[in-house]
Amino acid sequence: MNPVLAELHDKARAVLDPVHYDFFAGGVGDEVVLAENEAAFRRRALLPRVLRGIEVRQDFPVLISPTAFHKLAHPDGELATARAAGTTTLVSSMASTVPIAEVVAAASGPVWFQLYVQPDPAVTEALVRRAERAGCAALVVTADSPVFGRHRRDLAHGFHDLPAGLAAENMRDLTGPGLRTIEMSPAVSWGHLDRLREMTALPLWVKGILHPADAVLAVEHGVAGIVVSNHGGRQLDLVPAALDALPAVADAVAGRVPVVLDGGVRGGGDIAVALALGASAVGIGRPVLWGLAADGEQGVRRVLDVLHDEFLHVLTLCGGELSRDVVVARC
C-alpha cells in the first residue's frame, strides 16, 4: 500500500478509541466481503498500451463516499472533511454529526446528500428539503440497507449510541422538537424512488446496486447515476466484492448513466482498474476516515492528494487511456 495511506491508517488506529476504530474499520458477519473488496483489486493486473504519445490531462475521478459520525474521528468532524474535499465531490452522510447546511457552507466543491428513505414520508421529505435548502447538488439514496448490518465488533463492544454531545444532526427537529433516530426499513421500494424523483429537482442517484437487473431498473426509474457498492462489506457478508460486480452492471447500464464503484479502493492503481472495468469514478470510504482521525482536514487532504498523484502516474504508465482490455486476471 502507499506508505502515506498506511501511515495515516496506523496513526488513526493508534489515536482512536478502539471502540470507534472498530466501528469505522469493521464489516458485517465474518468480514469476508470486507477483505474481498480489497483482495479483488489484487487479483487484477493492468496490461498497459505503449507509445501512444498521450500526455495525461484528466479530472480526478473520485468522490468521497458517505460515512457516518465523523466527529468520532476528529472534533471538527464533517467540517474538516468538507474543507479538505476541495473540488472533489463530497457525498455527505445523512448520519453526519454536523448539520448538512454547515457541511455545505464549509465545502468549496459540490456536496451531495446521502439519504436513507425513512418509514415516515414526512421525515423523508423534511430531509430532502433540508438538503435542497443547504445547497446540495444531488441526492444519493442508499438502497442496500433494508435493515442495519450486524457488525460483530460493535456488538462485542456494546457500541450502540454516540457519546454524549454528539448526534446525527440532520435528524434534529425534523417534524417536531428533538432528535429522531435514523430508521432502516425493508418496506422501501422503487415506488419510494419515484416519489423522491417527483418531490425534488435534484439529480437522484442510487447507491448499493450489485445485480445488473437492478441497475436496469434504476435506469428505467430515471436515476442520474448508480453506485455499485456493497456498503464496504457492512451489510450482507455473502455478496461479491464490489469490483467483481462492476463489469456486469456497467454492461447492463451501457453508458446510459454514470456508474461509480466504491469498496476497497486503496490506491491510484485501484482507481485505474475500476475505470477500465466500466466505472466513471470511484468512491473512497475508510481511507478518508483514517486521514481525518490521524490529522483532521490536513489528513483528508493528504489522502486525496496521494490518490490523485498515484492515479495520474498509473494512467500515464498505461498509455493515458483505460478500456476493458487493459485489465486481465492475475493468475
Ligand SMILES: Cc1cc2nc3c(=O)[nH]c(=O)nc-3n(C[C@H](O)[C@H](O)[C@H](O)COP(=O)(O)O)c2cc1C
Ligand atoms: C464507518 C462507516 C460508515 C458508513 N456510513 C454510511 C452511511 O451513513 N451511508 C451510506 O450510504 N454508506 C455508509 N457507509 C458505506 C460507504 O459509503 C462506502 O460504501 C464504503 O465505506 C466503501 O468502502 P471502503 O470503506 O472500502 O472505501 C459507511 C461505511 C463506513 C466504513
Ligand SMILES: O=C(O)C(=O)c1ccccc1
Ligand atoms: O455504519 C454504516 O455503515 C451506516 O451506514 C450507518 C447508518 C446510520 C447510522 C450509522 C451508520
